Amino acid sequence: MALQCGSHERLDVDSELVPALGARQVTQTRATLHRLACALSTFGAAFLALAAVALIPIGGDQDRVETTPQEVSVEDAWQPRGLSPPALSPQISCALVTCGDFATTLSKWGKCEGPATSADCFEKCCGDIKCAYIPDFSCGAESFPGLNAGLTKRHISYWKSGKEKKKCKGEENCVDVCCQGLCADVQCQAPTPCHRPFPPERCTPSTCQQQCCYGDDYCGNGLNAWTEACKQCDSLTGYCESKLNLDYETTPREEWNKAAYKAVMKGHVEPGCEVRSTPTCEKLLHFNLKTVFPFHKNGEGVSVNGLDVIAGGTQAVSGGDDKLVFIWRIADGHILRNYSAHYSAIRTISTFNDATFFCAASHTEAIVWRNSGPQDSGILAEEYTTDNPADIETTSCIGINTWETAIVGQNDSFAEIWKWKAEQTLQVPTNPKVQWKWQIDKDAGYVRWGDKFKGHPSDWKKAFTDWRKNLFGLNHRRLQSNASEDASARRLRPADRTAPWTNWFTNTRWGDVPVYYYQPDNWGPITSLAAIPFDTLFAVGYGLGSIRVWITYNGFLKSIIPQAHDGAVTAMVSAPAGNVLYSGGADGIVRMWNVFTGKFQAEMYAAHAGPVRSLAVIPGGNNIYSGHATGLLLLWIPAIQKLWCHLDTKAGSVNALAVNPAVVGQVLLALEGGEARVYEMR
Known part of the structure; x- marks a missing residue:
């Protein structure tokens, strides 16, 4: 009698219609033996198929699925009738993969997901290579077909650039690792049409446009003459001369201002061409340059982007386009230690109140560093990267005074409340995608x-x-x-x-x-963060002009300012006491808000200064500094919305500001021109 393994037989055996308990047990025993017999029969058929596979010609894909030894499994044998087995990705040998001149062969015996040109095969079968091992290596067009000539061999080591990787894999990666472009040879293209006023000497080939050129985001969107001149790749003086049809050097200031006011009233030119009438801080407050820290400037990195004063008031920490972080002595600019683990330019620096840790944010990661201790200074404490580093970047990081917590901003509108010692995060607002x-x-x-x-x-x-x-x-x-x-x-x-x-x-x-x-619909990327020191709150500024104040301990919304600025909210700072939040924008305006209600209080505006890049409040909150894209540092009296004095750094955008609470009248500036400066009243 032939063994019947069909569905009807299994249905009869497993039927729950058997009334008596003893009979059901007997039936289950018979069912178990029956299944075992069917399994042995099926395995026997599988072994026969394996034995005969070498004798049976394989004609098509369907035959290959049924007879290839490596694709026969217990799961395939127990497939229900009428269902096709699942499709499997084709596995190929690494011997079929060509790694080329820009990689080494790891193993010919490995396997990968085909075809031979797939990214999986290149990753699994090919290894790194040193620049010196590339045959006939040079950075000219002959060695790299399809690339523009003019590349040179890399002069800046990757350690100094903040990268530990000294090898490359693949043509595109090898060009970046082994070669450098020259900013003088770069032709700026849209959307970055203009050369930076302080470009680096050299650049990484894949990012030369970003390193050497700027676009509308750099110029801001304020209705002022500097923004319009910037968009046209012109200086403010040259732009105003063409609009007023006057020569700045030979025209008396009274006549120049009269012509500028008249042109503004007629709509021929934007405000900002007028000669500044406020006194300089050097004359009014006896501001003098005390210290210059120039060590962020190297062949590929110039701009200093982040800066803060370490608690105690004797040391500062700064970071920039060179991907390095330095701690240095404020009194004389002496280097105390440096940190190298970031893989992109550092955007912001924020110290913690314990004077032991600080947070540095670049586009690829946010890192909490330890800066003090007899033996463990310079140690990387914790690192935060986004869930999808290929598409989502970190934009900023600030320290919160309590709970060893930092806030990390991202370009997808989400902020992370990061309890870094416990390696826990809370997203604000909660992402409905999770x-x-x-x-x-x-x-x-x-x-x-x-x-x-x-x-x-x-x-x-x-x-x-x-x-x-x-x-x-x-x-x-x-x-x-x-x-x-x-x-x-x-x-x-x-x-x-x-x-x-x-x-x-x-x-x-x-x-x-x-x-x-x-x-986070239509908010834009997070462009600025500010801690509220007198309460468990933090403020987030977004790329499309809104501000939201969140509660630190649970991530709930406290207040909202739907349209704080026309364009990105580029800087924020909280008053040391009370409920005032200051914000600066790409429109060049500094505004005051109530933290708890979001109600507007006042604004301060200097048309000639350009977009706001940074803000800092002096201890006590009676005055506030604003740093601008034009290189100007302005000192305001918020109570009467009056500009007290100005200081022209002539070193590009004032990217970050920090007031030293330990020294009266001392302020630190991070400048686009490659310097961190310390100014002090005398």
Whole structure:
């Protein structure tokens, strides 16, 4: 009798219609033996197929799937009838892969996902190569067909450039690792049509446009003469001379200003051509240059982009396009130590109040460094990279005074509250693309939790709440509220901390679950961050002009300024006391806001200064510095919105500012021209 392994036989054996318990046990025993017999029969057929494979010609793809030894498995043998086995990626030998002159062969016996020209095969079968080992190596057009001539051998070591990789793999990578371009030979193209005023001497071939040229984002979008001149690759003086049809050197200042005012009133020229009437800080406050730190300037990196004063007031930390971070002595500019692990230009530097750690952010990573200690100074403490480094970049990083926490900004509009010692992060706002997407629905432009989670206890809501509280060690803290539907919680609400929206938008109890999350739609990249030192808040400025203030301990929204600036919010700083937030934008305006309500208070504007790049408040908050793209440092009296004095660095954009709280009248500047400077009143 032939063994029947069909579906009807299995159905009879497994049927639950057998009434008696003993009979069911007997039936299950028979079913087990029957399955074992079917399995042996199937394996026997598989072994016969294996034995005969060498004798049976393979005609097509379908035959290959059924008879190729390496594709026969137990899972294939138990495939239900009528279903085709899953398609498998073709595996090929590394012996078929050609690595070329820009890589070495790792092994001929390995395998990879074909075809032979695939990225997987190149990665698995080919290895790095040193520049010196490339046959007939040179950086001319002869060695690299299709590339422009004019490349030279790399003169700047990768260690000095902040990179540890000394080998390359693949033609494009080898060109960048082994060769350099010259900025003098670069033809700037849209959208970066103009050469930088302080370009580096050399550049990496794949990024020469970004290193040597600038575009509209550099010029800002303010309605002033400097922005228009910048967009036309002209100087302010040259632009105004052509618009006014006057020569700046030979025209008396009174006549020049009269012509400029008249042209502005007629709409022939933008404001900003007028000669500045405010006194210089050198004459009014006896500002003098105390220290210059020039060591960020090298063959491929010039601009100093981030700078801060280390607690204690004797040392400063700075970073720039050279991908290096230096700690140096403020008194004389002496180098104390340097850090090299970043793979792109450093954008921002922020010190922590413990004087032991600081955060440095580049486009590829944010790193918390340890800067003090007898033996462990210069140690990389923790590193943060985005979930998708190929498309999402880090733009900034600031330190929060409590909980050993930093805030990292990204170009996808999301900020990460990073508890770096515990290696935990909390995204602001919560990304609906992650694990709770199926539990979130949209309503009126906001993201809303499903009704089953709103106001009703549930295991999922409890787990989410506990996770929020655990993230910042709040398990044993008293629950507090700024706005809540719960009557007992309302009694705990501080009178001056009420948010401008109802509980539906800002449920701020410790560890609670907000009903709505704001979607980052049309916000733009994060372009600036500011800690609020007198409260557990931080402010985020976005590329399309809005500002949002978030609560640090739970990531909820505190207040929103929908249109703080026309264009990117390029700088922010909080007053040391009170509730004032200062913001500066690509439109060249400095504005004052109420942190808790987002209400506008005042603005300060100098048309001739160009886009705002940096802000710093002096201790006490009576005055504020603004650094601009034109190289100007302006000192304001916010209470009366008056420009007190100006200082012209003549060294390009003032990318960062830091006031030294330990020395009266001392301010540090990070300049596009490649210097970090210290100015001091005398």
